[in-house]
Amino acid sequence: MLGYGIALIAIVVLAFYGLFIYPHQRARRVARRPFPEHWQRYLTDHMVLYRRLPPENRPRLHRHIQLLLDRVDFYGCAGLAPNDTMKVMIAAHGALLINGLSPDYYRNLRSILVYPGAYRVREQVLDGDVLSHSEQERLGESWQEGRLVLAWDTLSVEAANPDTPSNVGLHEFSHQLDQIDGASDGAPPLASGDQAKHWQQVFSEAWQRRRRHPGGDSVIDDYGATSPAEFFAVVTEAFFLQPRPLAQQEPRLYDCLVRFYQLNPGEWPETAATTD
Structure with missing residues (x-):
C-alpha cells in the first residue's frame, strides 16, 4: 500500500509539473x-x-511571435511547404492582435494550415428533408478546436499593401480570440462584467446600424453584417488598417476596441519607410 501511495503521489506531482510548471518555464526560455x-x-x-x-x-x-512559433504546428496544404519566413509572417499577425494582451489568449490554438491560395470547401446543407452539397471558395477559416486555415498568397499581398481594406490574417486570428470561451459570438474575454455589458451594448448597436445601412462609405465591410462573430472580425481589420476613419465613424466602437486590445493604432504613423 505504501508503494502504491508513493507512486500515486509521484504521478500527481509529474502531472502538475507537466500541466502548469513546465509550460511556463518553457515559455520563459522561448521569450x-x-x-x-x-x-x-x-x-x-x-x-x-x-x-x-x-x-x-x-x-x-x-x-509573442516566438511563443506562437513554439506552440503552434504549421501544415502546408496543396503542395505548399511553409518556410520559416512564411511562418514568421503568419505568426506576426496573430502576435499583433495580442501586443497589448497576454499570449495566453491563444492557449487553445494548436495548428495552422496554409494553402498556397484560395481553396475549395465542400459543404452539406440540410433544408428540411432535402440534403444538398455545395462548394465554396475560401481564403481562411477559424475552428473552435484550435485550428486556423489561411491562404498564403492573400495574406502576403495584403500584409505588404498600405492601402488594403482587408487582412485575412487579422480576420482569422481575431476569430480565435472570440472563440476562447467556446462560443463564436463577437464577444472576446473582457476584463470585467461592466466592460462586457458596455461592449455588448456598443457592439450590438453598431452591428444593427451596419445591417440597416449596407454599402455606403463605411470602413466596416458589409460582410460584418452577417453575424456578430464576423462583425468583430471585420471591425478588428478596420481597427488596425483604417483606425482614423473608424474612430470618426464609430467613436464608441473604436473606444471599445482600444480598451480591449490595449492598443491605439490611430496614434501610430500612417506610413513608414521600408529598408533600403
Whole structure:
C-alpha cells in the first residue's frame, strides 16, 4: 500500500509539473531567445503594420511571435511547404492582435494550415428533408478546436499593401480570440462584467446600424453584417488598417476596441519607410 501511495503521489506531482510548471518555464526560455535580425528585416520589408507599430512595442511583438512559433504546428496544404519566413509572417499577425494582451489568449490554438491560395470547401446543407452539397471558395477559416486555415498568397499581398481594406490574417486570428470561451459570438474575454455589458451594448448597436445601412462609405465591410462573430472580425481589420476613419465613424466602437486590445493604432504613423 505504501508503494502504491508513493507512486500515486509521484504521478500527481509529474502531472502538475507537466500541466502548469513546465509550460511556463518553457515559455520563459522561448521569450528570452534573441529575435533573428533577418526576421526583423523580412517583416520590415513585407508587413506594413510592422513598420507602423511603434518601436517600443516591437520587443513584445517579437516575444509573442516566438511563443506562437513554439506552440503552434504549421501544415502546408496543396503542395505548399511553409518556410520559416512564411511562418514568421503568419505568426506576426496573430502576435499583433495580442501586443497589448497576454499570449495566453491563444492557449487553445494548436495548428495552422496554409494553402498556397484560395481553396475549395465542400459543404452539406440540410433544408428540411432535402440534403444538398455545395462548394465554396475560401481564403481562411477559424475552428473552435484550435485550428486556423489561411491562404498564403492573400495574406502576403495584403500584409505588404498600405492601402488594403482587408487582412485575412487579422480576420482569422481575431476569430480565435472570440472563440476562447467556446462560443463564436463577437464577444472576446473582457476584463470585467461592466466592460462586457458596455461592449455588448456598443457592439450590438453598431452591428444593427451596419445591417440597416449596407454599402455606403463605411470602413466596416458589409460582410460584418452577417453575424456578430464576423462583425468583430471585420471591425478588428478596420481597427488596425483604417483606425482614423473608424474612430470618426464609430467613436464608441473604436473606444471599445482600444480598451480591449490595449492598443491605439490611430496614434501610430500612417506610413513608414521600408529598408533600403
